[in-house]
Amino acid sequence: MTQYTISRAFKSNVERSQRVLEIGESFGLALSDKEFVIYDNLKIDIDDGDIVYITGQSGSGKSLLLRDLKAQMAGEGKKIADLGDIVLEDKPVIDLVGASTVEATDYLAKAGISDAWIYIRKPSELSDGQRYRLKLAKIMEQDADVWIADEFGAVLDRVTAKIVAFNIQKVARRLGKTFMVATTHTDLGEELGPDLTITKRFREKVDVERRAA
Numbered sequence: 336m337t338q339y340t341i342s343r344a345f346k347s348n349v350e351r352s353q354r355v356l357e358i359g360e361s362f363g364l365a366l367s368d369k370e371f372v373i374y375d376n377l378k379i380d381i382d383d384g385d386i387v388y389i390t391g392q393s394g395s396g397k398s399l400l401l402r403d404l405k406a407q408m409a410g411e412g413k414k415i416a417d418l419g420d421i422v423l424e425d426k427p428v429i430d431l432v433g434a435s436t437v438e439a440t441d442y443l444a445k446a447g448i449s450d451a452w453i454y455i456r457k458p459s460e461l462s463d464g465q466r467y468r469l470k471l472a473k474i475m476e477q478d479a480d481v482w483i484a485d486e487f488g489a490v491l492d493r494v495t496a497k498i499v500a501f502n503i504q505k506v507a508r509r510l511g512k513t514f515m516v517a518t519t520h521t522d523l524g525e526e527l528g529p530d531l532t533i534t535k536r537f538r539e540k541v542d543v544e545r546r547a548a
């Protein structure tokens with residue numbers, strides 16, 4: 336178990352344009368620089384192989400948390416596969432994943448793609464949701480210790496998001512990977528079965544809940 340400490344704050348630095356001054360006056364906003372604290376010395380214990388489910392409203396600080404955890408884990412020498420870093424070559428989908436056709440179809444199926452018409456298309460011809468699932472297949476094939484997916488399933492319909500969540504946590508658990516996702520959606524708890532649920536609330540408030548052993 337490793338303990339990570341997260342602290343993050345921003346200065347407001349408001350640029351005082353004419354319109355900003357009008358808004359400040361109309362809504363009674365003080366435009367003096369203020370500090371916004373998003374994480375205040377938050378301690379999070381994460382074990383290798385944990386499934387970590389980060390939720391919270393838009394703008395609450397989920398991406399910042401993932402980014403800081405990623406940096407600290409990389410600093411410890413862990414290999415990270417981050418969905419946000421994956422660049423897709425414009426080749427047929429079936430050529431983009433795995434060492435063989437069988438391996439490719441296996442990874443793709445786990446990521447929720449099992450349509451032959453998608454296999455033979457290129458990423459530029461796919462929908463956002465199909466591209467997202469292809470990237471999930473690509474993080475599963477990487478020889479990394481930690482898999483990271485921000486905006487997890489955000490572009491997927493909820494039935495597909497749940498199926499993909501269930502499948503990928505199963506693979507992560509089998510391979511002993513740490514899998515960390517962040518999303519505004521709170522409906523994936525049952526499918527992910529997270530070891531750690533982090534709910535980011537307003538200001539620096541955070542709920543961290545570990546599943547009973």
Ligand SMILES: Nc1ncnc2c1ncn2[C@@H]1O[C@H](COP(=O)(O)OP(=O)(O)OP(=O)(O)O)[C@@H](O)[C@H]1O
Pocket residue numbers: 345346373391392393394395396397398399400518519
């Ligand atoms: N460089 C920055 N300077 C100032 N404020 C920032 C900066 N980066 C992020 N923030 C603020 O920190 C807060 C958290 O941002 P973050 O991207 O982590 O939110 P999020 O929960 O991932 O949101 P979403 O679900 O919309 O992606 C936001 O209110 C954002 O405005």
